[in-house]
Amino acid sequence: AQTIGIIGGGQLGRMLAMAAARLNFRTVILEPQADCPAAQVANSQITAPYGDPVALAELAAACDIVTYEFENVPVEAAATLARNVPVFPPPRALEVAQDRLTEKRFLNDCGIPTARFHAVDNQADLEQALADFGGQGVLKTRRLGYDGKGQRVFRSLADRAEGAFAELGNVPLILESFVPFEREISIIAARAIDGTVKAYDPAENVHRDGILDTSTLPARIGEATASAARESAEKLLAALDYVGVVGIEFFVLPDGSLVANEIAPRVHNSGHWTEAACAISQFEQHIRAIAGLPLGDPSRHSDCVMTNLIGDDMDDVPAWLAKPGVLVHLYGKTEARPGRKMGHVTELTRSTG
Numbered sequence: 001a002q003t004i005g006i007i008g009g010g011q012l013g014r015m016l017a018m019a020a021a022r023l024n025f026r027t028v029i030l031e032p033q034a035d036c037p038a039a040q041v042a043n044s045q046i047t048a049p050y051g052d053p054v055a056l057a058e059l060a061a062a063c064d065i066v067t068y069e070f071e072n073v074p075v076e077a078a079a080t081l082a083r084n085v086p087v088f089p090p091p092r093a094l095e096v097a098q099d100r101l102t103e104k105r106f107l108n109d110c111g112i113p114t115a116r117f118h119a120v121d122n123q124a125d126l127e128q129a130l131a132d133f134g135g136q137g138v139l140k141t142r143r144l145g146y147d148g149k150g151q152r153v154f155r156s157l158a159d160r161a162e163g164a165f166a167e168l169g170n171v172p173l174i175l176e177s178f179v180p181f182e183r184e185i186s187i188i189a190a191r192a193i194d195g196t197v198k199a200y201d202p203a204e205n206v207h208r209d210g211i212l213d214t215s216t217l218p219a220r221i222g223e224a225t226a227s228a229a230r231e232s233a234e235k236l237l238a239a240l241d242y243v244g245v246v247g248i249e250f251f252v253l254p255d256g257s258l259v260a261n262e263i264a265p266r267v268h269n270s271g272h273w274t275e276a277a278c279a280i281s282q283f284e285q286h287i288r289a290i291a292g293l294p295l296g297d298p299s300r301h302s303d304c305v306m307t308n309l310i311g312d313d314m315d316d317v318p319a320w321l322a323k324p325g326v327l328v329h330l331y332g333k334t335e336a337r338p339g340r341k342m343g344h345v346t347e348l349t350r351s352t353g
């Protein structure tokens, strides 16, 4: 059997390993934390830091293909690996997605609109950028932010910017103009090695405390908005000569037009519903894409709502299990810390057939 290496041992790696097993692939997880969610279901784990040269050589030797489940894999590590074994998505996608400034420039170069932005490398840059945006904007660390961490919102000129650069850690930042969105959507799309692209229907996403709470299908958007999301995905995937699944988050403006927020060069939390409402999940689609197999049909047989189980939401599991038409998926994490993603549920609300 062929072996797939997965860098990163969280729930996304776990769900990729489960999908891989169903298609007869073996999986090896590279992850420093022992007994991680992915290793519980994979064939083996290399327990070492992501950038460790000995571990990377071992991974390349053990695998026919390598992929990753999070976007902060060191680019040099991915590039080194790619000299010895196919690495999908291409390391260039990591490079683009790791830095919000590079990411926004790349999106704009592809003809995909984003919020306006300024690079902020010190407190003076911040004050100048805020003045340009009339005192409103979202200040974010360029790297390593997730679940809304490393961000600060400025609502008006009355919001004092004093000390904000230092408060976010004296690291390179970006100030984005504040987007007055009506709702948020995301699209999950896959590109095969031969360039074929298949996209799932866009999901409508609601966040709670900066963390994705629900993804609902269908999104309350018109056909023109859905097409625009698909077209953006096609442009981006072609520009990166991408192979695998990507997630793209968008803001929807009141007139239905889209502003891209960010991209994830991997399977995405807002695509978890696909395992319950489509014949082929985003996880299987990713495995198919990177293994050179035909992409599956992304059409949706049901409307649905995916809800994340965060921290003590785990207490609700018995009630979810008792409800008909609900698929419960837990990640094997023993300690339910606040803000920690423990699992998700997808409730099928209506058949589209």
Ligand code: ATP
Binding pocket: 115, 138, 145, 146, 147, 148, 149, 176, 177, 178, 179, 180, 181, 184, 207, 210, 211, 212, 249, 261, 262
């Ligand atoms: P994720 O966990 O999705 O990776 P993240 O930490 O990378 O999140 P973003 O997606 O950039 O953060 O922002 C989190 C949320 O903050 C967005 O989904 C949106 O609700 C709000 N937000 C971010 N940027 C803007 C903006 N420029 N204008 C208005 N709202 C914004």
Ligand code: MG
Binding pocket: 145, 146, 147, 262
């Ligand atoms: Mg993000």
Ligand code: MG
Binding pocket: 249, 261, 262
């Ligand atoms: Mg986001």
